[in-house]
Amino acid sequence: MTTNQTKGKKKQEPAAERPGTAAARPGRSGGPSPLFAYAPAPESRTVVDIAPSYGLFVDGEFTEAADGRVFKTVSPATEEVLSEVARAGAADVDRAVGAARRAFPAWSALPGAERAKYLFRIARIIQERSRELAVLETLDNGKPIRETRDADLPLVAAHFFYYAGWADKLRHAGFGPEPRPLGVAGQVIPWNFPLLMLAWKVAPALATGNTVVLKPAETTPLSALFFADVCRQAGLPRGVVNILPGYGDTGAALVAHPDVDKVAFTGSTAVGKEIARTVAGTRKKLTLELGGKGANIVFDDAPVDQAVEGIVGGIFFNQGQVCCAGSRLLVQESIADELLASLKRRLTTLRLGDPLDKNTDIGAINSAEQLARITALAETGEAEGAERWTAPCDLPSSGYWFAPTLFTNVTQAHTVARDEIFGPVLSVLTFRTPDEAVAKANNSQYGLSAGVWTEKGSRILAVANKLRAGVVWSNTFNKFDPTSPFGGYKESGFGREGGRHGLEAYLDV
Template sequence: MSVWEYAPAPESRDLANLRPNYRPFVDGEFVDGGGDPLTSLNPATEEPLAEVGTASESDVDAAVRAARRAFEQVWGPMPGAERAKYLFRIARLLQERARELAVLETLDNGKPIKESRDSDVPTAAAHFFYHAGWADKLDYAGYGPDPQPLGVAGQIIPWNFPLLMLAWKIAPALATGNTVVLKPAETTPLSALVFAEICQQAGLPAGVVNIVPGAGDVGSLLVRHPGIDKIAFTGSTAVGKEIQHAVAGTPKRLTLELGGKAANVVFDDAPLDQAVEGIVGGIFFNQGHVCCAGSRLLVQESVAEELLGKLRARVSTLRLGDPLDKNTDIGAINSAEQLAKIRELTASGEDEGAERWTSPCELPERGFYFAPTVLSGVEQSMRVAREEIFGPVLSVLTFRTPDEAVTKANNTPYGLSAGLWTEKGSRILWLADRMRAGVVWANTFNRFDPAAPFGGYQESGFGREGGRTGLEAYLHV
């Protein structure tokens, strides 16, 4: 196999327009947060990017009160066609500032610039465009007569797709007439605070969107605030359970999109080269920091050896390094804490008897990096087959029959996504009907569209985001 050498092609970090300080956004203005400031780090270099002011209890309360006032006086009574104009403006501004946002996201998160540029930012804009189109059509969407917004939505997003998860949450909430108080992840707050600038640019009325950075204590204040009507959370299953416990017995509505341990099932009649590309994209996209990542590969025994050979060869070509380099396939792990978790779980797989193969790529001297790794000979009792690693680590199991494939795929407390690879349409339909997963992809993986609802079962949460179904989560129907 030829090894291609690529000259460096770095994107300029100056495009991010980094500032030394960022502040919470409350009632249409940037304010000095009362919490202890945090320092946002570049995970690729471990260098500080900016100091970020965080919200105190009084800041969260002010944000909720501002959102309530905006909901009752401005945004809630506003005709849907007028709300749509603001969403369209936001979508266009996301496009206009796409290059800036992509570089900022890569610096703050560690993901490759080509993913920020080609996936995250365009899809975030697409969500605002899509939901803008719904804003004046809710009466005709099958929700019953006169569907009404819930009120003030408290939203908490993770660090793996900061801007995109923001769009998933804010766009449907605004389209349906709700106002928002959003808490970005502690390690990736910068793009959310630049989004607040975009809200100002778009002329969004004060209080409709509020951004309150901080750690888990700020999220807890938001969840427990009596002025919140709905909580939408994307993150770990453990935190999701705490939120569900806190909300129980209150009138708050709740949607949770939590962890996953998706099965990617390859049959002996599958196009193996195509399947390898889907497997690689399914687990190594965004360094495996994807809740619906195909982290369990189930391969029919008769093609397992051939597929593993092709897979290792393909993974060996992935380029790991500077996330700002346009040639980079694998960027930095988001934090030292996440890197430690990945290392510990991968080591447990070896200790329990799995065979470890790691890509022979060179790791940078500084930064949080983990080479793409494939664990074969995995048994269902091993931790690497049961626990979400949330990193570039693939666990490989085998099966003999379709029934065994279904049994093994469903042998997990999670239920967010799954993938199937076969040339038989009848087998796809048979398996999809039996998979306990919110999304099942056939002969592809990680395909998303704003019009398609996304969500899980069991410990992957409940509720859907995207599409007509996702709008319903923000309405009295």
């Protein structure tokens, strides 16, 4: 692993001096040697103009919070303050919900084809401003620019295009001859995919004729506020989309508001349970997409090189801050040594550093709080006897960073095998038979995602049918498409987002 930043909090021995690395075996494949120097390739910050302060977006206008409170949003890679943002309170929630309620009759009465025009327009504007939005997301979130540019933004636009296509076809979606919108949707999104999670929720809500009050995460509010400007640019009627940056109290007030008809939440299981308790006994419709501890199962006939790439993408994409990350690797015992050796070689080639550099593979952890959680859980893994291996790299001297790490000699009882770490930490377990693999994969309170690696299609189908996971990938991982539903079982939540299934949550059927 190399980085364009030479200063670090902790410097490990050079990769060439460590046994088992690509540098120690120059004749082996596995990517460029850690000694290979990459020239800096930074994306320009000048493509995005961040204002010194932002207000709430209510009824088509930016406005201050009723009590005047503000908070600062910080770049995780540098700890610099990017902007000051208004912090919504209960009075602001009431004002935004009122605006959404007033906008609902006219918006829901529009023919589907007319609503579709707005969604198509939003999708095209997002495409036109994709470079600007990608840089903004990287600055505010800390993820590498190649992820925001090549994964997040194309998917954001694709979701608006997809649901624009459904807007005039709701009678043919299988939810009855005259499906009706619910009313005002209160939506709370997380910080790991700020703009993409916004698209997952706002696009189907608008396509089905609902109006929206959305609360972005307090550490990543900027892309949602820029989306507010996209809505104005697209000519969206006032009050149809309202955006309220704030902390947990803002989200709680939105969820509990009596004039909200639908609640959609993506985030932690603990908060999801609290939301479920809040809406219990009310008429509100609820969908929850919560935590995960995805099992990535590799059988002995799997293509090892391809599986290694899938493992890396499954857990180290977005620094492992992904609810459906493949954070538990289950390897058939007969190939465990070979696969782990190949995986460690591959991890030495990942580049950690400036998220705006196009060469960067591993960016910054989103916040100091999240870094502390990851660090504590990793230390717990060591204390419980699991064997820790951390890829050699220099960590930048400012910002929030955690090197890619894996644990071996892990059992089902270890904390790192049970708890969602939400960071670049992989727990490795072994199995002997397919039944054992399934039993270990299902031995979790979560059930959001899983992966199966094998050359046998019959084995993929047999194993996938037994896995209690909402999404099962075969010979790949972390692949998304707006036409495909996504959601979980057990403590990973309920309801589906994406695809035709994602319409149902916003319709009275």
